[in-house]
Amino acid sequence: GNKIRNAKLVLLGDVGAGKSSLVLRFVKGQFVEFQESTIGAAFFSQTLAVNDETVKFEIWDTAGQERYHSLAPMYYRGAAAAIVVYDITNPASFTRAKKWVQELQAQGNQNTIVALAGNKADMLDARQVPAEEAKAYAQENGLFFMETSAKTAINVNDIFYEIGEMSTIL
Numbered sequence: 001g002n003k004i005r006n007a008k009l010v011l012l013g014d015v016g017a018g019k020s021s022l023v024l025r026f027v028k029g030q031f032v033e034f035q036e037s038t039i040g041a042a043f044f045s046q047t048l049a050v051n052d053e054t055v056k057f058e059i060w061d062t063a064g065q066e067r068y069h070s071l072a073p074m075y076y077r078g079a080a081a082a083i084v085v086y087d088i089t090n091p092a093s094f095t096r097a098k099k100w101v102q103e104l105q106a107q108g109n110q111n112t113i114v115a116l117a118g119n120k121a122d123m124l125d126a127r128q129v130p131a132e133e134a135k136a137y138a139q140e141n142g143l144f145f146m147e148t149s150a151k152t153a154i155n156v157n158d159i160f161y162e163i164g165e166m167s168t169i170l
């Protein structure tokens, strides 16, 4: 039979990295050029067929602004998965992503699947974070890594699918 499994997922990352845009793409299949900065956090859900199961993602899209940093543990504690997002055109956002990974490793749940998303992969001419550097960092830290684009939809469903699949073996 077709089982439904709930998976709590949180997105973390710098202001403007594209967390809300990735969620909007995944949940509604849409993209907007002028996405408003998130206040606090926003909740979404979306289901995805993964092998013989239906995974129902319960998604917390957190705000990247520093003033909301102290709220983050409420969302990542108890999460089955976290997607840490940076913008491939913005090295400061990659630095911020590494800080999130450190915080998750120190304060988060040991079993949380952590994925690193190098977003805005459509903006190759403006790239400042080499894919190889991020890939090596992810490998060293046991993270799943993909470059994504909320704008063109590249790898957006794929990253959720991979997380859904990884979470079946827990």
Ligand code: GTP
Pocket (backbone or CB within 6 Å): 013, 014, 015, 016, 017, 018, 019, 020, 021, 022, 032, 033, 034, 035, 036, 037, 038, 039, 062, 063, 064, 065, 119, 120, 121, 122, 123, 148, 149, 150, 151, 152
């Ligand atoms: P906060 O809510 O402030 O933490 O930001 P956020 O991480 O949610 O970023 P948001 O999704 O609001 O995106 C910021 C800006 O980047 C918006 O103007 C988006 O249109 C743009 N953007 C997001 N993803 C992409 C992408 O994949 N490609 C391009 N070209 N632009 C993107």
Ligand code: MG
Pocket (backbone or CB within 6 Å): 019, 020, 021, 036, 037, 038, 061, 062, 063, 064
């Ligand atoms: Mg947002």
